[in-house]
Amino acid sequence: MRNDLPRVVIVGAGFGGLMAARALARAPVDVVVIDRHNYHLFQPLLYQVATAALSPADIAEPIRVVLRCQRNATVLLDEMIGIDPEGRAVKTRSGTAQHYDWLILATGSRYNYFGHAEWPSRAPGLKSLDDATLIRRRALLAFEEAEGASDPALRQRQLTFVLVGAGPTGVEMAGALAELAHATLSRDFRNINPQTARIILVEAGPRVLAGFPEKLSAFAVRSLERMGVEVLLDTPIEAIDDHGVTAKGGRIEAANVIWCAGVEASPVAQWLDVPAAKGGQVAVAPDLSVPGHPEIFVIGDAAFVIGPVGTPLPGLAPVAKQQGHYVGKLIACRVRGDPVPPSFRYRDEGALATIGRHSAIADFGWIRLTGFVAWVLWGIVHILFLIGFRNRASVFLNWVWAWVTYGRGARLITGEMTTLAVESRSKEKQEA
């Protein structure tokens, strides 16, 4: 690394951060990518890890491998804990201060439990690989514990899954859990019938997949119901405890509650000491820089940007990727002294959401697709966008195999599983 080159620090190696790094590949700068993890995570398929269809390695690629051939890029496994805008340095957990000339904050979002401190442990969200393997462990253990339980009420509670929030993650999880319970596991137990498992999708608002046109939302509900998912609309959750949820209109006894509701931006506004917009995001200038700091940019889920149709841009991969590309090019132009591109403009690439084994919805504005055609399109798009050839082949193989057999490739209960399983069961015995 040459010390005389301008130093671009990128925090976060998600879709936005990696795209920014790549856009700077030929620029006369040193690029430093800082991430808490050693891998880039393909978040759109995270729900498949949580439902035992894919392995963690299928949807994650080491950042060092992604940037291996980009000689001006350095990767640091570290966590940002603060920013010193005056001294132009990022503070990290390891204790080093990373100096920057340009800073790109692509730190994404995290789950928002609306101030309920006790909800995260009872209803884990789905943001990281560790979240996904935790949800997988709990879901698979629930079936094991139901198999070992003798009290019918206790058994049904173990077999009840409540998904809070009917956005894309909630809908995908509901469909995948329904398949797991009603097809994959159906012949594997002797004392319980996994097909009696209840998958309940609870949404506070009036419809599922609110980002899609109403007709597509209605199609999604019909698809889910055909798969055996119970959809409860206009049903805000009031409380979550160890035995279930209390919602408007009643109580649901459920051992498995998964949080798919709100997200908020990572605390970028706080780090920068600027006022936060809706959801903790930073309202950035038209060139995605932080007002008052032309050398600091915020992209992806953490940025508040009004889109071409007058609404805020959603927290989706295409938004982050386009913003990363734009900011990378902008910095390259500034460093070279070339004319800079005008303000960032989002190009809508359409939206896709999958529901189950053979159903999805797609909205490209000029055309809307539902059902099997949309599902095939969804599969192709997601495999093409996976970073790294091997993962594509492995995911494709797993999907074909799962499609043919209804099998699941990654039905492992790992971690502190045993203790958790048997102790909670023996605890319940004592209670019963």
Place this chain on the structure above:
Amino acid sequence: MRNDLPRVVIVGAGFGGLMAARALARAPVDVVVIDRHNYHLFQPLLYQVATAALSPADIAEPIRVVLRCQRNATVLLDEMIGIDPEGRAVKTRSGTAQHYDWLILATGSRYNYFGHAEWPSRAPGLKSLDDATLIRRRALLAFEEAEGASDPALRQRQLTFVLVGAGPTGVEMAGALAELAHATLSRDFRNINPQTARIILVEAGPRVLAGFPEKLSAFAVRSLERMGVEVLLDTPIEAIDDHGVTAKGGRIEAANVIWCAGVEASPVAQWLDVPAAKGGQVAVAPDLSVPGHPEIFVIGDAAFVIGPVGTPLPGLAPVAKQQGHYVGKLIACRVRGDPVPPSFRYRDEGALATIGRHSAIADFGWIRLTGFVAWVLWGIVHILFLIGFRNRASVFLNWVWAWVTYGRGARLITGEMTTLAVESRSKEKQEA
């Protein structure tokens, strides 16, 4: 499950336990398989998970899937904590007592640290999937921390791997770590050269792979040294601390120590309250039953059996499988009232050990193979023996891909990684 049928309880779903269950498929009995995990683990490939070549799901198959079509078999996720031979019941952690008419104990072995209570946390062994992902996390973090370290001594310590014990696991781990450091990671870092990593295989005895003929041991040492592994023979370890090991003849500074030395049987003798043979094993009768208890059998690593050539049978998969098959058939005959087979006789199927990317040794008694031919044979045998088609295809695909690219499919640092990484680095900074 019909309650009037004799009940066969099998504890442990490794190679021996599963083979016993299958041998009872057509017998008029109820089979209950109890295991602490929900999967059967293909232990011979565990070192490939520890060195980031395979994912956990590639070498593990849910026990319920393996036994799905065997209608007389029930699977329980639970842990045996004691046996009541008088009452014919197995005590489990969940608090249930499992009655048996016949009991097969196939509980395997665990690492033996020879009474050093502080060694397991410093030098993890390789027995379970959780062990493998722990070793993978530590090894990958070591390279990350070396990349962030400025002190050359500290950096070299992070890049030094000591493998204690040169049995099959130690030799396989050494070869796989050498490939990881010297090929896979070679272009991924900017501040360190992973090729400077030292892989040191330390053996207390006079040669590696002591179960093989001397000529093959010598071949293995030459193969390892060509791969850059340092082999230290006649070098017992005297102490292990957080910064390395003290061996006879000197001190090795190493952040990574992996225990591949002795194993001991699971505490079956203690549970049964019978005297333990060498290594905690139970010396069983010629029909593998426990002396004084013709209804209790011990098979696999936990059983002490003298083989046809007068030496004790080793703790290998073929031994466990043949014993499981024999005991299953024996019980089926007893239940039906058929004449029982004579005493168990081991049929030697030969032994294989792999060293690296293109070298292995094979000993079939009448023929000995070394090098590439043995390696191809090793690959074919291990893929054929993997349970479940999908795993075979997935492992084969990963191997072909790794072979062509030197890439590793599962280079993920998951779990409490970040904290571990950056905190230990900041701690070292303070010390420095």
